Amino acid sequence: MQTPLTVMDFLDRAEQVYGDRIGIVDEPVQPAASWGEVSYRRMAELARAQAAGLDRLGVGPGERVAVVSHNSARLMTSLYGVSGHGRILVPINFRLRAEEVAYIVEQSGASVLLVDPELDQALAGVAVRHRFVLGAESDALLYDFDREPVRHAIGENDTATVNYTSGTTARPKGVQLTHRNLWLNAVLMGLHFGASDRDVYLHTLPMFHANGWGLPFSLTGLGAQHVVxxxxxxxxxxxxxxxxxxxxxCGAPAVVAMVLDAAADWDGPVPGRDKVRMIVAGAPPPTSMVQRMESELGWEFMQIYGLTETSPVLTVNRGRAEWDALPAAERAEKLVQAGAPALGTELRVDGQGEVVARSNTVLEGYWDQPAATGEALRDGWFHTGDGGTLTDGYLTISDRKKDVIISGGENVSSIEVEDCLYDHPAVAEVAVIGVPDEKWGETVKALVVLREGRTADEAGLIAHCKQRLAGYKAPTSVEFRTELARTATGKLQKFRLREPYWTGRDRKVN
Known part of the structure; x- marks a missing residue:
């Protein structure tokens, strides 16, 4: 017998087994009215009511429903109310500017847009057929408790979500993740990191990031409690x-740094000692951070490596019994490796030093971009764009082959920032690179050649970018050059431009 794997499986089990348990504790202070404490039975009712509301609007199976929201119980429930009932959820980074959101809505063909109240005014100009500002008023319109939703047939290879990610192009690409992708990723996350119904999970990770890395599914199916x-x-x-x-x-190294800073001023014992475990991803952390998490917080450090395109888990790294007796520094060296392949994942490093992968968590394709899909999935492997090495089964990421900067866990397309700077009348040439940063791992630096007879200063160019791009994409520094290193054919040699800033480091990512 074979039945389709769908994301609804997780909430269906939670309702059946843990219906009376508080499933979500919503953020108490927010612009939208908080849902407070929501049981798993109520969460399932809300998901069905949302699906019935979409039926009433005439939003059919396969249509895209976009949502731009901070973490909230409404966003998490939409994973089931939308994707679990035959539509496709498009979770959008709430840090993006209106022009960027408008592009995603248009490119995905979304017919519905759900907007966080804090972003209502900024996104007022985004055109879409149905637009709702999340809150008590829209709840009355979006959730129909008077009818049962249509049970649209869902195949496990149907697209469940389209998650937009900045890559090597100026425009973000929509990553099509199927129900099968999400189901298996969620099970792998729960398996490798020992999740259970005794867990209480804090949503520090944005839910739009690869659907909260799949843990909203894993932990729901296991009956754990979510704290937003x-x-x-x-x-x-x-x-x-x-x-x-x-x-x-979970979180990027920047989140760990925030917690460590706060712990230094905490009055009394740091909460969670010997009870909390934290998955770190988005950038390779320094060994000192691992040691400080263990010694100052008493929390367990764990790590994954992956991409939105891989749902995202490719590798996992958690302390092994063989490492328990090692000195703290040696154990940290083991833990900062990207990790070993997740169950069912095949990794290798090709002849050009690029990490490539095969897995059931690899994307179906890029939404309406067949050429980009073919390039990413060529020769039967997914090409990560990252350089690395495999030693004794463990992957270490050593360099970034593609022009992506990861700052505080957020992907920044260097090409997108370059295009923005080229729009400035004083800029003749520009190269945008990632440079090491203690807080964010990497930060955006622009190397600029000015037009003859034109002037510009660092502050002005940064402000120019912030007016057009999400704030985290704007350069934090600008360096003026008389020329930029290029090949004989005129191509920028980014590796040469980056090299001086990474001197003395074994890895060219931070």
Missing amino acids: LRKVDGAEILRRVERHGVTFL
Whole structure:
């Protein structure tokens, strides 16, 4: 017998087995009215009511429903109310500017847009057939409790979500993730990191990031409790850990740094010692951070490596029994490796030093971009764009082959930033690169050649970018040059431009 794997499986089990348990504790202070504590039975009712509301609007199976929101119970429920009932959810980065959101809505063909109240005014000009500002008023319109939703047939190879990611092109690409992709990724995350119904998970990771890396599915299916955090703050993370008995969270190295800073000023024992485990991803952390997490927080450090295109898990790294007796520094060296392949994942490093992968979590394709899909999936392997090495089964990422900067866990397309700077009348040439940064891992640096007879300063060029791009994409520094290193055919040699900033480092990512 074979039945399709769909994301609805996770909520269906939670409702059946843990219906009376509080499934979500919504952010109490937010512009939209908080849902407060929501049981798994109520969450399932809300998901069905949302699906029925979409039926009433005439939104058919396969149509795209876009949502731009901070972490919230409404966003998490939409994973089931939309994707679990035959439509396709398009979670959009809430840090993007209106022009960027408008492009995604148009490119995905979304017929519905759900907007966080805090972003209502900024996104007022985004055109879409049905637009709702999340809150009590829209709840009355979006959730229909008077009818049962249509049970649209869903195949496991149907697209469940389209998640947009900045890559080597100026425009983001829509990553099509199927129900099968998401189902298997969720099970792998739960398996490798020992999730159970005793866990209390704090949503420090944005839910739009590869659908919260799949943990909203994993932990729902296992009956764990979700605690929603709207905005990341180190001290607030510690307060939530203490108040709710949090045992599990995720984040980029920048989030770890915030918690460590807050812990230094914490009055009393740091909450969660010997109880909390944290998955770190988005950039390779320094060994000192691993040691500090263990010694100062008493939390367990874990790591994954992957991409939105891989749902995202490709490798996992968690302390092994063989490492328990090692000195802290040696154990940290083991843990900062990207990790070993997840179950069912095949990795290798090709002749050009690029990490390539085969896995059931690899994307179906890029939405309406067949050429980009063919390039990423050529020769039967997914090409990550990252350089690395495999030693004793463990992957280490050593360099980035594609022009992507990862700053604080967010992908920044260097080409997109370059295009923005080229629009400035004083800029003749520009190269955007990632350089090491203690807080964010990497930060965006622009190397600029000015037009003859024109002037510009660093602050002005940064402001120019911030007016057109999401703030995290704007350069944090600008360096003026008389020329930029190029090949004989005129191609920029980014590796040469980056090299001086990475001197003395074994890895060319931070």
